[in-house]
Amino acid sequence: MPGRRPLRFDPIAEAARQWDAHGWTPATPGMAAVTSVTRVAQLFHGRIDDVLKPFGLTFARFEVLALLSFTRTGALPLGKLGERLQVHAASVTNAVDRLEADGLVRRAPNPTDGRGTLAAITAKGRRLVARATPVLNEAVFAETGLSARELADLVRLLGKVRRSAGDYGVP
Amino acid sequence: MPGRRPLRFDPIAEAARQWDAHGWTPATPGMAAVTSVTRVAQLFHGRIDDVLKPFGLTFARFEVLALLSFTRTGALPLGKLGERLQVHAASVTNAVDRLEADGLVRRAPNPTDGRGTLAAITAKGRRLVARATPVLNEAVFAETGLSARELADLVRLLGKVRRSAGDYGVP
DNA sequence: AAAGATTGAGTTATCAATCTTC
DNA sequence: GAAGATTGATAACTCAATCTTT
Numbered sequence: 001m002p003g004r005r006p007l008r009f010d011p012i013a014e015a016a017r018q019w020d021a022h023g024w025t026p027a028t029p030g031m032a033a034v035t036s037v038t039r040v041a042q043l044f045h046g047r048i049d050d051v052l053k054p055f056g057l058t059f060a061r062f063e064v065l066a067l068l069s070f071t072r073t074g075a076l077p078l079g080k081l082g083e084r085l086q087v088h089a090a091s092v093t094n095a096v097d098r099l100e101a102d103g104l105v106r107r108a109p110n111p112t113d114g115r116g117t118l119a120a121i122t123a124k125g126r127r128l129v130a131r132a133t134p135v136l137n138e139a140v141f142a143e144t145g146l147s148a149r150e151l152a153d154l155v156r157l158l159g160k161v162r163r164s165a166g167d168y169g170v171p
Numbered sequence: 172m173p174g175r176r177p178l179r180f181d182p183i184a185e186a187a188r189q190w191d192a193h194g195w196t197p198a199t200p201g202m203a204a205v206t207s208v209t210r211v212a213q214l215f216h217g218r219i220d221d222v223l224k225p226f227g228l229t230f231a232r233f234e235v236l237a238l239l240s241f242t243r244t245g246a247l248p249l250g251k252l253g254e255r256l257q258v259h260a261a262s263v264t265n266a267v268d269r270l271e272a273d274g275l276v277r278r279a280p281n282p283t284d285g286r287g288t289l290a291a292i293t294a295k296g297r298r299l300v301a302r303a304t305p306v307l308n309e310a311v312f313a314e315t316g317l318s319a320r321e322l323a324d325l326v327r328l329l330g331k332v333r334r335s336a337g338d339y340g341v342p
Numbered sequence: 343a344a345a346g347a348t349t350g351a352g353t354t355a356t357c358a359a360t361c362t363t364c
Numbered sequence: 365g366a367a368g369a370t371t372g373a374t375a376a377c378t379c380a381a382t383c384t385t386t
Contacts, residue, residue, distance in 0.1 A: 006337050006338060006339050006340065007254065007255075007338075007339040008339070008340070008341065009339060010330065010333075010339050010340070011255055011257070011339065012326070012330070012333075018241045024304070024305075024308050026308070026313055027307075027308035027309070027312035027313050028312075029319050029322035029323060029326070030308075030311070030312030030313055030314070030315045030322060031308070031312045032322070032326045033315055033317070033322045033325050033326050033329075034215045034219070034311065034312060034315070036325070036326050036329035036330065036333070037208060037211050037212050037215060037325075037329065038212050038215065038216070039257060039329075039333060039338070040208050040212075040329045040332050040333060041208050041209050041211075041212035042257065043332070043333065043336050043338060044205045044208060044209065045209070047336075048205075058375085058376080060376080060377095070189045077346080078346075078347065079345085079346060079347080083178065084178075084182055086182070086210060086213065087377080087378095088377070088378055088379080089346075089347065089348085090347090090348075090349085090377075090378065090379080091376075091377055091378075092347090093347065093348060093349090094375095094376070094377080095376090110346090113345090113346080113385085113386080114384085114385055114386075115345065115346045115347075115384065115385045115386065116345090116346055116347080116385090117346075117347065117348095133195070134195075136198075137195050137197070137198035137201075137202070138198070140201070140205065141198035141199075141201030141202045141205060142197055142198050142201055143201070144201045144204055144205070144332060144335075145331055145332050145334075145335025145336065146204070146328065146331060146332060146335075148200050150328055150331070151200035151201060151203070151204045152200060153324065153328060154204050154207070154208075154325070154328045154329075155183070155200070155203045155204050155207050157317065157321055157324060157325045157328075158204075158207035158208065158210075158211045158325075159181065159183070159207065160316055160317060160321070161211050161214070161315060161316050161317060162181075162183075162207070162210060162211060162214065163316075164315075164316025164317075165214050165218075165316065166177050167177060167178075167210070167214060168177050168178040168179070168180060168181050168182065169177065169179070169181070170179065229353085229354080231354080231355090248368080249368075249369065250367085250368060250369080258355080258356095259355070259356055259357080260368075260369065260370085261355075261356065261357075261369090261370080261371085262354080262355055262356075263369090264369065264370060264371090265353095265354070265355075266354095281368090284363085284364080284367095284368080285362085285363055285364075286362065286363045286364065286367065286368045286369075287363090287367095287368055287369080288368075288369065288370095343386100344385100344386080345384100345385085345386075346383105346384085346385085346386100347382100347383085347384085347385105348381105348382080348383080348384100349380105349381085349382075349383095350379105350380095350381090350382100351378105351379085351380090351381100352377105352378090352379085352380105353376105353377085353378085353379105354375105354376090354377085354378105355374105355375090355376090355377105356373105356374085356375085356376105357372105357373085357374080357375105358371105358372095358373085358374105359370105359371085359372085359373100360369100360370080360371075360372100361368105361369085361370080361371095362367100362368085362369085362370100363366105363367085363368085363369105364365105364366080364367075364368095
């Protein structure tokens with residue numbers, strides 16, 4: 001993780017001050033928001049990686065396992081995985097490669113589409129995600145530093161951004 | 172950018188439903204917040220990269236140029252750059268390498284510390300950041316999909332997360 | 343022709359190890 | 365010994381091109 005030594009001041013507030021000083025005032029709130037989101041994503045990701053490292057997982061691979069464990073059959077086409085996790089098809093191939101090498105998922109031909117491939121979670125994969133999830137919940141998701149009310153506000157605001165960016169919903 | 176085809180439903184709301192269904196309710200709001208932050212950071216980053224590509228810049232390199240252009244002398248030690256941008260020293264070395272190869276900054280020995288190196292912005296670098304900034308302001312920072320009030324709320328909430336993570340401020 | 347998936351090239355970021363200077 | 369910076373190795377992602385099947 002970068003930036004071990006905390007700054008004595010808030011670098012984002014300082015950047016906002018600079019933006020205003022250069023006459024870019026209309027863009028300042030957006031700049032501060034984008035920078036804040038970027039930095040918090042870094043912080044969360046670092047903590048998640050730290051927690052998952054002992055399990056031999058990255059966040060991307062954990063998300064695949066969690067998603068598969070939620071399905072009725074424990075299997076999904078690779079394309080569906082990329083759609084739900086919002087990542088490129090090549091990234092899905094890569095993540096499934098790693099998971100398969102570790103025996104956590106296995107590939108199977110899609111019975112309903114000869115072009116497709118399914119990723120199916122194995123018993124070993126289910127055991128691992130069952131062990132990792134509580135740790136992640138307690139060490140990261142339950143320790144965000146915000147109250148339930150604040151978390152709900154945050155999710156609502158970010159949902160507006162996602163929605164307005166066309167991330168989901170009907171056009 | 173991954174995920175061109177928008178989903179018909181909100182994948183984060185769906186994940187929250189699954190978390191609750193598995194009895195992980197106390198962690199659900201945090202999970203939704205972390206996932207939302209991650210996704211919005213992806214969205215912002217994609218738009219920023221699209222805007223900066225015609226200028227031959229990434230966001231990391233743009234940030235270096237912007238920070239240098241704000242200083243009185245147009246130069247900073249590499250360590251200070253990493254501190255302010257919250258990235259690893261190796262990332263700073265890499266970014267400055269690219270910027271120097273493009274003639275946008277040049278390295279100079281730190282006169283006050285024989286171990287250190289300064290990155291100094293060139294006239295070409297100043298011209299480029301002066302051209303790129305207004306485009307970034309108008310195409311990204313002024314188009315977040317949130318009102319000024321909502322942006323302020325978002326920045327405040329994320330500031331609490333950063334502060335509680337020890338990202339800045341006095342211990 | 344279009345969609346699912348894979349491959350290889352190119353980019354970026356991190357980490358550990360190293361070198362120089364304080 | 366500690367700090368600033370660089371290097372080489374590793375991992376992950378994206379993109380363009382390719383292959384197979386529909």
